[in-house]
Amino acid sequence: MKKHDADFLFKKMANGYVDVYGGELKKEMEDMQRTGAAEPDAQNNVVRRIKAKSKARVSGVLGVLAACIVLAVAIPAVLDRLSPMFDAVSTSTTDEAAAEAVMEEATAGEAESWDYAMEEAAPAAGSAAEQPAADAGGAQQYDIIPLNATLPDNFTVSAVEQDVARTIYYIDDANEDNVVLTLEDTEGQALEVPEDLDVIMINGVETYGKYRPDYSVLMFEQDGIEYVLTCKYDMNTLMELGEAILI
Amino acid sequence: MILLVLAFETESDKNKFEYIYSKYKRLLYSKAYGILRDHMMAEDAVSEAMLRVYKNLNKIGDPDDGRCVAFVVTIVKNVSLTLLKRKNSNVTELLPDNSRDDFELEGDVVSRLSAGEIYTMLNKVNEEYRNVFLLKYAYDMSNKEIGKTMGISPNNVGVLLHRAKKKISVLLREEGIGL
Numbered sequence: 001m002k003k004h005d006a007d008f009l010f011k012k013m014a015n016g017y018v019d020v021y022g023g024e025l026k027k028e029m030e031d032m033q034r035t036g037a038a039e040p041d042a043q044n045n046v047v048r049r050i051k052a053k054s055k056a057r058v059s060g061v062l063g064v065l066a067a068c069i070v071l072a073v074a075i076p077a078v079l080d081r082l083s084p085m086f087d088a089v090s091t092s093t094t095d096e097a098a099a100e101a102v103m104e105e106a107t108a109g110e111a112e113s114w115d116y117a118m119e120e121a122a123p124a125a126g127s128a129a130e131q132p133a134a135d136a137g138g139a140q141q142y143d144i145i146p147l148n149a150t151l152p153d154n155f156t157v158s159a160v161e162q163d164v165a166r167t168i169y170y171i172d173d174a175n176e177d178n179v180v181l182t183l184e185d186t187e188g189q190a191l192e193v194p195e196d197l198d199v200i201m202i203n204g205v206e207t208y209g210k211y212r213p214d215y216s217v218l219m220f221e222q223d224g225i226e227y228v229l230t231c232k233y234d235m236n237t238l239m240e241l242g243e244a245i246l247i
Numbered sequence: 248m249i250l251l252v253l254a255f256e257t258e259s260d261k262n263k264f265e266y267i268y269s270k271y272k273r274l275l276y277s278k279a280y281g282i283l284r285d286h287m288m289a290e291d292a293v294s295e296a297m298l299r300v301y302k303n304l305n306k307i308g309d310p311d312d313g314r315c316v317a318f319v320v321t322i323v324k325n326v327s328l329t330l331l332k333r334k335n336s337n338v339t340e341l342l343p344d345n346s347r348d349d350f351e352l353e354g355d356v357v358s359r360l361s362a363g364e365i366y367t368m369l370n371k372v373n374e375e376y377r378n379v380f381l382l383k384y385a386y387d388m389s390n391k392e393i394g395k396t397m398g399i400s401p402n403n404v405g406v407l408l409h410r411a412k413k414k415i416s417v418l419l420r421e422e423g424i425g426l
Contacts, residue, residue, distance in 0.1 A: 007384070010412065013365050014384030020366040022313020025320055029274045154286035174286050175276065 142167075145183040145225060149245040155179070171241070177233040179241060184226045191221045202239060203246045211235045218242055260304055267310050267319060268297055274316070275323045282327040283334075292330055296323035299396045306386045318386060321378050325397045328375055359424055368418050376411035383408055 144160060145167040151157070154174035161168040163182075171179040197208035197217070207220035218238035219228045227245060229238045255261035272293060279292035299322050300307070307315045360368070369377055382388045382396065383404075390404040397404070 006412075010380070010415070011384045013360075013369065013415070014381050016360075016362045016365040017369045018314050018317045018381060018385040020362050021320075022315070022317040025274065025316040026313050029271070029316070032273060032277070152286075174290060175280065 145185065147181070147183065147245075149247070151244055152240060155241065155244075173231070173237055175234070175237065177231050177237045179229055179231045179237060181230075181241070182226075182228045184228075186221060186224050186226050188224070191219070191226060193219065200239065200242075202242045205246045207242055207246070209235060209238060220246065222246060263307070263310055264297075264301055264304060267300060267307070267315065270310065271316060271319050275319060278320055279323050279327045282324065283331055288330055288334070289327070292323055292327040295330075296326045299326070303386075303388070303392070303396060306388065314385070317381070321381055322396060324374065325378050329398050360422075364422075368422065369415070371418055372411055372414045376407050376414060379404055379407040380411035380415070 142162060142165050144162050147157070147167075147169055151171070156172045157169055158172045158178075159170040161170070165184055167183045169181040169183070171181055173179060191208075193208045197210045197219070200207050200209045200218070202220070205220060205222070207218055209218035210216065215230050215232055216235045216238055217228065217230050218235070218241075219226065220242065221227070222245065227242075229241055231237050255264065275293045275296060276289055279289035279296075280286065283289050283292060296319065300319050303318075303322075307318060309315060369380075372380070379393055379397070382393045383390075388396070390401040390408070393404045394401040399407075
């Protein structure tokens, strides 16, 4: 067969191949677009989970605070009723007066908040009231936990948000596999690792991670800070960031 | 970014290029990353591939057509493979193949194979050889044009093309079709 005949056949084969290949690629691209469309939902899903956990934490703090307030109000009232029986205790009069003043101020709905009232009452009502007041102030005023790491060039921090005790970093990746990183002080508590996570050693540090269909996760502790990283596609993205943090 | 430095002959060329870039950039990136496993290099590969697509815009008909996707992906894969070789310091001039470049194929060989069978068979050919083969025969590019697109000399294109055809002939023979 002459060369130009062979060329004609090669041409036919090449065109046949390209038609099928193009179809395959288009299908692949549609799948990617479908995944891409779902990405914000997945991202929201991650953020929602983080916030749900934070809400539970806030509820807990508020519950403790409410219990302390009730105690702070109830104790002086009980003392008030019992005071005739303890006339000898002269200091109680001043305590009652202070506590009473606090109650009156609070029930009258005047400008002072309960925190302020508690601070005012603290010297009189006793040291037990001091601790919750300090906790209440701490629960509302968390500082942003700095991210002490040099990120690889393909990562950029696009936003930072403080969600109660957690600092949330939104990290854009050039691969569009954006990462949500949360940092939280462990306050000396051990890391709570979900059972389904695998142990992954990064730079000699034990981390825990898992590829999941909806999002991948990697978590570890360093210097008393819990790091939780999540992204949509690639576990390698998280490990790359983990390596940058765990130096 | 690329658009800033490119001069288009017509507005329609510019629109076509923009459309191709915005539509396929993610796919191109994932193909490049699949070969290079490096974000920065994959980005470079996509930029370089788009420059080459720009130079061969006349080879692309309908930007939505499968042939267009196959073309841009073939280019980005070529670029990525070249970058990978460069990274591994493995760029060498190919030695010319002395065997004659005439392949005797039966006239009805292609009609005896389905499109799926052709696809499966050509996938067995080394990717670099296959890409040259496709650019030559599916997109009617000259050796010089392919050389510019792949960043290799026209001679090397000839060598790769010859090897591709040789391999295809062998595969056809294995299938009991051909020579």
